[in-house]
Amino acid sequence: MTACVPPSFAAMRSELEARCARIGRRVQVMEVCGTHTVSFFRSGLRSMLPANLRLVSGPGCPVCVTAQRHIDAAIRLAMEERVIIATYGDMLRVPGRMGSLERRRAAGARIFVINSARRALELAREHANETVVFLAVGFETTAPATAATILEAEREGIENFAVLMCHKLVVPAMCALLDDGPKDAARADSDHTAGSAAGAALDGFLCPGHVSVIIGSQAYRPIVEVHGKPCVVAGFEPMQMLAGLVHLARQIEEGAARLENVYEGVVSPDGNAVALELMRRVFVEADVAWRALGVIPQSGLELSPRYRRFDAMRRFGIVEGDDEDDPACRCGEVIQGKVEPAQCPLFAGRCTPLTPIGPCMVSSEGTCAAWYRYGRAMKEAAR
Numbered sequence: 001m002t003a004c005v006p007p008s009f010a011a012m013r014s015e016l017e018a019r020c021a022r023i024g025r026r027v028q029v030m031e032v033c034g035t036h037t038v039s040f041f042r043s044g045l046r047s048m049l050p051a052n053l054r055l056v057s058g059p060g061c062p063v064c065v066t067a068q069r070h071i072d073a074a075i076r077l078a079m080e081e082r083v084i085i086a087t088y089g090d091m092l093r094v095p096g097r098m099g100s101l102e103r104r105r106a107a108g109a110r111i112f113v114i115n116s117a118r119r120a121l122e123l124a125r126e127h128a129n130e131t132v133v134f135l136a137v138g139f140e141t142t143a144p145a146t147a148a149t150i151l152e153a154e155r156e157g158i159e160n161f162a163v164l165m166c167h168k169l170v171v172p173a174m175c176a177l178l179d180d181g182p183k184d185a186a187r188a189d190s191d192h193t194a195g196s197a198a199g200a201a202l203d204g205f206l207c208p209g210h211v212s213v214i215i216g217s218q219a220y221r222p223i224v225e226v227h228g229k230p231c232v233v234a235g236f237e238p239m240q241m242l243a244g245l246v247h248l249a250r251q252i253e254e255g256a257a258r259l260e261n262v263y264e265g266v267v268s269p270d271g272n273a274v275a276l277e278l279m280r281r282v283f284v285e286a287d288v289a290w291r292a293l294g295v296i297p298q299s300g301l302e303l304s305p306r307y308r309r310f311d312a313m314r315r316f317g318i319v320e321g322d323d324e325d326d327p328a329c330r331c332g333e334v335i336q337g338k339v340e341p342a343q344c345p346l347f348a349g350r351c352t353p354l355t356p357i358g359p360c361m362v363s364s365e366g367t368c369a370a371w372y373r374y375g376r377a378m379k380e381a382a383r
């Protein structure tokens with residue numbers, strides 16, 4: 001029986017096949033965000049790609065890139081008297097050096113799962129005698145909501161609200177992959193191939209639609225102009241992702257590096273001005289630690305001086321610690337696209353979604369979890 005697919009889909013698939021054949025070598029494209037990773041698997045599109053087109057997952061899953069030191073800070077905060085932790089559910093099971101928030105909750109800590117920053121502020125209103133600490137994770141997609149919530153707290157004089165800042169920025173991380181890698185001296189010494197070597201092997205980037213709605217397609221200019229790598233912004237439907245790959249393959253075949261956007265109905269060149277202004281008002285860019293990658297310059301957000309009183313670390317005198325990942329865990333290489341999950345010795349053995357060792361196995365958008373769930377790891381590792 002022949003699969004019934006819309007002609008335009010078939011035509012794009014044929015074009016992708018033909019272009020990859022003409023390129024005549026392995027083509028490596030990074031899908032930067034976890035939503036793309038999962039969508040490629042879930043839609044079946046991944047299994048329909050040309051044999052010489054390799055998709056590698058990037059550092060765009062917020063749970064996967066949250067450093068152990070920040071999980072440990074959240075655990076320390078949860079141990080404080082009269083503190084409630086408000087967090088998205090995925091963060092509960094991410095292992096830090098001190099265990100996980102889930103374990104701390106089982107031991108009696110007051111940890112609430114919420115689905116928005118605003119709900120955290122509501123909790124602060126409902127629990128006036130306690131301090132509610134919101135774990136602010138995510139990229140530019142969620143950072144504006146955190147900023148708006150802090151402004152609301154200030155406006156209403158709600159002082160029993162604080163945030164643990166873990167927001168990160170996508171483009172600096174992409175640049176770091178292409179530059180000189182992580183900045184933690186110890187990690188850089190032991191992982192000298194991170195950064196430029198991994199980045200040099202990439203032929204282009206499929207850029208995330210949702211982040212791009214906020215930052216605008218022009219935000220990727222440094223990747224194209226400084227690093228000479230093609231970038232195409234795409235949404236998350238199969239047609240969008242396939243169109244994005246076709247545009248990338250055209251550029252790679254031509255030897256070009258352009259910034260293109262196949263999600264134009266949603267993503268504008270300059271992004272969402274209101275959301276960007278919210279972030280500018282409340283945050284400043286800062287050097288921050290990424291899980292297994294070390295510190296990347298200007299790759300995260302911290303509160304600007306006017307709003308620092310909402311910083312949970314300062315308020316409770318918590319000092320940022322160190323990271324100590326399981327030496328066998330290869331999350332750092334997975335999120336740089338250097339290895340595939342099945343190449344980790346712990347994959348599907350000690351590390352499963354029920355017993356995660358690294359963060360990439362925790363989130364539904366984590367690369368290892370996606371490979372585990374969709375059962376393609378072994379087969380694709382051999383490609």
Ligand code: SF4
Pocket residue numbers: 328329330331332334341344345346347348351352356357358359360361362368
């Ligand atoms: S399989 Fe587990 S331990 Fe290995 S890289 Fe993935 S998350 Fe880390």
